[in-house]
Structure formats: structure tokens, C-alpha cells
Amino acid sequence: MHSISSRLSDNDGTAFGFGGDYNPEQWDPSVWQEDVALMKVAGVNLVSIGIFSWALLEPSEGRYEFGWLDSVLDLLHESGIRVDLANASASPPPWFSHKYPQSLPVTATGVRLGYGSRQAFCASSPEYRAAAAALTTEIARRYAEHPAVIMWHVHNEYGCHNQPCYCDVSGAAFQRWLEKKYVTVDALNEAWGTAFWSQHYYHFDEITPPRQSGTFINPTQVLDFARFSSDELLECYDAEARILREHSPHPVTTNFMGFMMGLDKPIDYWKWADHLDVVSNDHYLIAEDPRNFQELAMTADFIRSLASGAPWLLMEHSTSAVNWQPRNIAKAPGEMLRNSLQHVARGADAALFFQWRAAKAGSEKFHSAMLPHAGTDSKVWREVVGLGSALKKIAEVVGSRVVGADVAIIHDTDARWASELDAHPSVDTNAMAETRLWHDAFYRLGLTTDFRRSTDDLAGYRLVVVPMQYLMTDDGARNLRAFAESGGTVVVTYLSGIVDEDDHIRLGGYPGAFVDLIGIRIEEFFPLRADEKVPLSRYGPGLRFSELGRATGAEVLAEYAGGPTAGSPAVSRNRLGSGSAYYVGTSLTEAGVLQLISDIVGEAGVTPAHTVTGEVEVVRRSDGEHTWTFAINHGDSVGVVHVDGIDLLTDTITDGRLTVAAGGVAVVRESAR
Template identity: 65%
Template structure:
């Protein structure tokens, strides 16, 4: 079980280093990430490397039994590099070139950046591949967090090459992009530009393809550096993902990236003012487990307490660090790491918490860090086990990006919000949920919910139909199945056919017109109420479960159920309020044969997740509430070492891990 943090010894005098490793041993730290932002010190001028300080750090850590996740330091080129190669810096959509002074001041398609990053990676890999402290490799850091997408001349060239490889001919591109609209027809690849700022809405398929290209261009950077590492070392390679943050504005398709990782790793930070931020954590952990294909993964970064980049950086309450960490552990992580070991004294993140705070050892944070290290050691036997789930949410990157495009029926059609609301409903019902793609094998799940699957490929639509025909229970929500992979409306050019084009037959409905609601407007249903969205339509073969009771769509079906093969396909054509959604979910669970556990009713703030392996099964119980909770379990609680004798009591704010008998 990995436990540790980013370690930045170069920020501190050498006399601090020995003190650091002594405290690391006291806390139980066994893995630290080193060298992530060290390019400027490792290469003070092009081609001249200075590894002396890093040699000392690696040796010191090894001597104290602490393994290293060694970075190749390509995440942030030094100022001399940007000065020497000014066109290597990224350009925004308004044509403004960025400069150094923060981090990630490079354009992904810059040949100078790629050459320099490869040279640095080669030097580091050759020097440290056989070092006994080395446990794994950390390529770059949070790709695309601050320089994505780039609209500069290198991206312009790369985008054209990417498009030509994708479409083959300019005619195929014109057809895919619908360039007959607004006189946008192209006759030559050289006419195509990145979707820079223009007078009004830029071609949506051009925007979508540019997001795909931008993700792929950074993936090329990763693969180039990873291939150098792998040619010199057999240690596992990863880069840290950024959860659900990478939407259309900062496009990274982690579903495409994840198979290139030897270990999937992720960073997660609570939004402090979100009252349900523990559920957001659970969703992101479930999503990370999906990228890892249900294999164990690594939490590369989270915070011991406050961060520095939110409007109000609220410190974590006593016990919250432990609960957060064990949520990740419960949902598949085999390691818990933080940013960072020692809170910085200078720089933009000096108010970001660390394992060792500015106030030192006699602090809440340090005491909780030591407590967490001991707890992880006691729970270490769960490493290698997996999380099993009866339900899954479908979350395709392309569908998210396309739904986030401009000039849509309503700004309220937000795919991440829809995903989170459905996950929260399942979370409240005590149901552990996987997150998958529409093209994945879904046959193991009794219930699959696809919230706002706006864009869907033919393969994805066919796969969902097979799932239902095979006996599955599928839920599709409003604004799903509307466009194909090129963001073109799915319809018959002559007869139309209505929405949702990809799923009309499967759902047994036809929608003729969207009726988005005004801000804060609510519409009563025959079963509950709804907001944000309504539709005018009719059923063809589906059973109506709820209708709109008022407004221009009164009488139209809002929620339907269609029998297809051995399964059922539900359509939720609106955003039910929380009460209506809970009632609908209860019906869905009954239909799918999934029993909501008793604790979901008796102790709604108790999170319960099970991990299983051939060697045993463990139940994690995390109490987010203010009252003690009781759970019927027979086994041994690992943190206390006590048998449960049939019932486990989880005090308010506490965690427990039970090895089942």
C-alpha cells in the first residue's frame, strides 16, 4: 500500500533533507514523487545536466527505505528555453502568445519542446534506471492543465495533418463538418485553421475535432517520453490524470490515454464549498476505476487540508483527511499520495497544505498524517483486490465534449451535472457504481444509466441495444442520441423521424420538439416535478410512466419504459427533482433486481463499499454524518483489530474496514 506525496527537496536547504526523511519514516511514508518541476535545476543550459543534488536525494531516500516515483521533469520548461525558442510557447484562441512565469509554458506540437523533452528524458532514464530507490516513473504532470488547447502555428500544422489522416480527402471533411452551412466549404487543407476566435459561433465539428486533436497531440508527447523510459527501464510508467476536469475547454480524453499507462493514477481535490463534495470524490474515484478497467489504481495527489486556488480555501475538518483517503481506497486505489510532503515557503502554492504544514509537527494535520499512515498499514491487506458493482454509468468523452459545444437549446444541458445527479442518486441508495463507455461490454451490470449521451457512434448505439436485448435495464436521459460522431443530427434526410434519432426504436418514443425551461422554472409531472428541460413527443411502443401536467408540453410523455428483447429501456426526458428521481430509481432498482441496502435508509450518511479478491472480501464503512451508524457485519475490523460479532458500530466521522468472515 503506497503512502506518500510529491517531494520537492530542491525548494529547501540540504540540512532540511535529513529531517524530512526522519519524519517520513515517523509517518509511515514509503513512496514519494521527485523531480516533477526540476527541469530548470537539472538542465541549467541546453545540453548541460547537473544531477548532483538529485543523486543525493535518491541515495538518501533509499537509505531510509523510501521508494521513488521519479519524474522525467518535462512538465515545465525553464525560462531559458522559452527565451531561446519563443515560438515554443502556447497561443490562445485570441492569438496571444503565453510566456514563462507559471508552468507548462509550451505548445504540444512544438518540435523544439519535443526534442528538448526527449533529450532530458533520455538523460534521466539512463542515469537512474538502475537506481535501487526507483519504483516507478512519473511522466510530466497533469497534462493540459494550463496550456491546453494551443492555437499557435505548430498546432495549425499539426491539426491539418491530423485531419488529413482522419478524413483522407477534403471532400470527406466537408461532408463531416457540414461546410455547406455559412459558406465554409474548403478546397485545400491549407485553408483550414484551428478554431480561433471569430465573429460568432465557430463550426461545431471543427471545434470537436480540434479537441480530439489537442488531446492526441499531448498523448504523442507522453508516448514519446514513455517509450524512452521503457527502452531503459522495466519499472511501471504513469502520468497523473485530473479526474473530471478536462472538458471541451481543456480537452484530454482519458479513455484513450488510460490503456497507455502501466498504472492509472489520478489527482483529486475537493471543492471545499460543495456540501456533497464527498459524493463528488466517490464519482471521480469510480471514474478512475473505469479508466483502469477495474484494476487497482493510484491516488497521485490530494490535499491534507486546504488548497490555494479556490475562492475560499476552506481547511478540512478533523477526520476529513482520513475519510477522504479511505473513500479512494474503498473505491479501488492501492495507494494514497498527497501534494505535497512539505508545504512550500514561496511560490504560487505556498498556501496549499502539505503533509508537513508550516506550523510543523505539533498540529492537527501532522497528527492526522501519522494516524493515516498507521491506518493504511493496518488495511494494507486489501491491496490488489477489486471493487464489484451491479450498476454502471455511461460517460463517453466525445459525448461530453459535443454536449458542451455552444449554440445548443439550453445552457442547462450540462452533461457532467447530469452524470453527477444520477451518481448521487445511486450513492444515496447505497449502490456502488462503475463508470464505462457506451462501447464497453456492459453485460455484467444489471442496471446501466447513460446520462445525456448526446453524441453516440453506431457501435455505441448497437452495443446498448444488445445490452437491453440480453436482459439489461438501460436508462437514457434527455438530449441523448441526438448527433453522430461528427455532430450531425441523426435523422432521415427526407422523412425526419424526430429525436432521439439513435434510440427512437429502442426507446419506443418520438420527440418532435425540445422545450427547455426558464431559469429556476419547474413543471409538475404526474409523478413528481421536473426542471431545466421538457419535450413535446409521443410514444410508439413504450409505456408511459409519467407525463407533463402543465405548460406547452402538457400531456406529453416525460418518463417511459419500453420492453426490448429480455430487457427494458427507460427514457427520462427531463430532469426530475430529487424526490422524483429517488422514486424513479427505486423502480429501476426493482426492475433490475438490485436491492438497496438497509443502511441507505437507516444511515443515509454512511458510505459502504466492498472490495473482493480470491483471498477474501473487505467492507469499507465511512461515516460522513454526525451520528453513529450500525451495520450488520460478521468479521474483523482491521483498524482496531476487533471482531464485529455480527454488528459494526461506526462512530460519527469515522471509518472502518472489516475483513468478512
């Protein structure tokens, strides 16, 4: 992975990226001078430009106008502000969609979407791909050597509003993708189980996207279409990134969207990450979530894991309220600083925002910005300036990596896709909710967590959790077993290992892929009714799910104490090799998971680096020579962290005991021991 820290260096050395999306085209040029002057006051050193500028850069087909962009880039360069320059391919202009209506995306119900919003294109459209490549080429030629530009930004939030597309062009591309994958129609029929419901195909050109039908669509067809749709967008990214790399050595990125909550079929970011020179991410709090800071931590851990532990970039977050939630609640005083330093603590080398100046028109006019509608005499502006100052004070942390992650959570994209298919045992089970439940338990215990795929090398971890990984490959199952046999501790939850990569049930008892690993055989699922609970002999009660089964070698730690599964194992431990595997057959409460994890971490040899009291989040970064402890207090009372060193934000010596005020933050360079 490339680093941009050296490209942001100034007379004082390396620096965190600080700034955000800048959209000067939305304002009269007379405003630009004020923008740049205020950026310097705030300490801004990096802005993203051109993300949604296609309509102004190419007012008609093949006619480009770059004068305004030239002026902006020159102005920024004169002020020492670097640029992450976008290729503007995210949103085709109206003239393009009007001329090429077949490029517009189509829904599963057959409705072709209109333009007038953003990202109104089909990823398989040859007209879109050609136009995006032509625009990218012109931008690359013109600005490859501009001194302000230090990084290329391809597109924006791939898959956010137009994926998947079900049009005939996508259908033909899907057929080609399937033929490449399966080679023969017979192999596809076997993988898709088309003997069911008379779905047998005789030619690839008979296959369509999984459009809306009378009832459930073939689940493997839906799963393959999710894989295909992710790959089609990746082809678009690769084609544009290739052009940019041909013209300059600048690193190329595109902004991810964390776990892509709420979207139909998220992109396979694991597959995408290797195609980016720098991994970057957008993150927005769900304001009404009382523990949204923990969801932020989980997402940051995921992005760091996609970057293989290397520093990554927070490309967008908000200074305060957003515009797209049911109730767009403003951030409380100090919340923006805590949010930003959370991302930095968990590996980000930049804290950027959407956007620099709050818009006065358009759908995002109520979205907060670094420079709000109220101007500089405002809470938001004062906090922006304060954040810029804080990032300068801790600049020595730039380039370091997060340390101390002895725990990994398995998150396979295929497993998430498959878990969200239709016709499953219960609508109340949710892989992402279960994943967050377990991450939250480690968070509460002060333990840093990585995310990994089931097939990744797990040798560096002591404890691995497999939360509701419904789809599991043979390779993944073997890898997890080998990890346990070599001394690791594995925790597998309900609805894991149920199907193979074709969404075929693993026969012989649940959870098929893990029966030997966990020493438990489940014969039948007993989902709970809405709001029903099942008592457990320990760690209880159980929620949403229960199972009828028996131990085949495992030690039962908790049984179901009521209902039709009474006496069956709910929580168990199986010894194998020099390690062990736990199984949890129900969804535990927050308290239940915390109790179980507290029992397990001791056995696994996992302990937090520092003793903490109160609601203080503690994460450490290190460059091999120095270690920095980030302490962020999300509670409403004082917290204490036992750490020896100097707080870079206040220049005070902790002398082994750091007091963190309610809502406060600290970054301590630890003393050498």
C-alpha cells in the same frame, strides 16, 4: 496493468503507497535529513520527485546537473523510501522559453502566453518535444538502475494549463491530423457540414484551428480540434514513456485529473488509459460543495473504470486546504482520513498527497501539505501519522479489486465534448451535472457504480444509465439496444443520442439514436426558463428541460402536467427482448431521481450488499478469498452497517452489526459464510 504493491513490500508484506510529492530542491540540503526522519515517523514509503525540476536539472541547453538529485535519491534509499521519479518535462525552464519563444502556447484570441508560470509550451512544438526527449533520455540513463526508483512519472497533469494551443505550429499539425483522418478534403467537408455559412474548403492547408471569430465556429471543427489536442499531448507522453521503457522495466504513469472539471476541453482519458502501465489520478475536493465526498466517490469510480477494475494510484490529494479556490476552506478533523479511505475503498492502492512539506514561497505556499507550516505540533501532522498507521493496519487489502458493481454509467468523452459546444437548446443543461445527479442516487442507495463507454462490453451489469450522452455512434446505440434485449435495463435521459460522431442531427425525431430503443418519439424541445419548473404527474417536478412528444410503444410512467408540453411523456418504460429501456425527458430533482431509481433497481435485480442506516458509505473489495467492507460515515450521527467480521482498524469483532461513529471509518474483513 502493472502493480507497485510488490515494489513497496517490506518485512511485513505488501503495503499501500503512502507519501506524496517531495520537492527537496525548494529547501536547503540541511532540511533533507529532517524530512526523511519525519517521513519514517509518518510511515511514508513512496515519494514523487523531480516533477518541476527541469530548470535545476538542465541549467542551460544540453548541460545537466544531477548532483543534488543523486544525493536525495541516495538518502531516500538509505531510509527505505521508494521513489516515483519524474522526467521533469512538465514545465520548461525560462531559458528554454526565452530561446524558443515560438514554443509558447497561443490562445484562441491569438495571444501568445508568457512564461513564469508552469506548463508554458505548445504540445506540437518540435523544439519542446526534442528538449523533453533529451532530458528524459538523460534521466533514464542515469537513474534506471537506482535502487530507490520503482516507477517513472511522465510530465504532470497533461492539459491542465496549456491545452488546446491555437498557434501556427498547432495549426499545421492539425492539418496533418485531419488529412490522416479524412484522406480527402471532400470527406472533411461532408463531415464538417461546410455547405453551411460558405465554409467549403478546397485544400487542407486552408484549415486553421478554431480561433476566435465573429460568432459561432463550425461545431465539428471544434470537436475535431478537441480530439486532435488530446492526441497531440498523448504523442508527447508516448514519446517520453517509450524512452523510459527502453532503459528499465519500471512501470510508467502520468497523473490524470478525474473528470477535469472546469477545463476547456478535457483529455480523452479512455484513449489514454491503455498507454499507462499504472493508472494514477489527482483529486481535490471543492471545499464549498456540501456533497463533495460524493463527487470524490464518482471520480474514484471513473478512475477505477479507466483501469479496467485493476488497482490504481491516488497520486495527489490534499491534507487540508488548497490554494486555488475562491475560499480555501480547511478540512475538518477526520475529513482527511475519510477522503483517503474513500479512494482506497474504491480501488486505490496508494494514498499520496501534494505535497510533503508546505512551501514557503511561490504560488502554492498556502496549499496544505503532509508537514504543514506549523510543523509536527499540529492537527494535520497528527492526522497524517494516523493515516499512515491506518494504512498499515489494512495492508492485507492491497491488490484486491472492488466488487459488487451491478450498475454502469455511460460516459463517452466525445459526447461530453459535443455537449459543451455552442448554440445548443439551453445553457442550463450540463452533461457532467446530470451524470453526477444519477451517480448520487446510486450512492445514496449504497450501490457501487462503474463507468463505461457506450461501445464497451456491458454483459456484467444489470442496469446501465445513459445520462445526457448527446453524441452517440451507431455502434454505441446498437450495443445498448443489445444489452437491453438480452435482459438488461437501460435508462436514457434527455439530450442523448441527438447527433452522430460528426455532430450531425439524427433526423426523424429525437432522440434519434434511441427512438426504437425507448419507444418514444420527441418532435420538439421546450427548454425551461431560468429557475422554472414543470409539474409532472409523478417523479416531479422537472427542471431545466421538457419535450413535446408521444409514445410509439412505451408505457408512460409520468406525463408533463402543465405548460406547453402537457400530456407528453416525461418518464417512460419500453419492453424489448427480455429487458427494458426507460426514458427521462427532463432533469429530475434529487428526490425524483432517487424515487425513480428505487423503482428501477428492484426490477433490474440490483441490491446493496449490506443493510445500512445513516449517512454511511459502504464499498467492498475482494481478492477472491477474502472480502473487505469499507464503511465511511459522512454524517453527524451514528450509523449502522449489518456486516459480520472484524474491523481491522480497531481489531474488534462486529458480530453482524457494525456501529460507525459520526465522521468515523471502519474496514471489516468479512467472515466466511
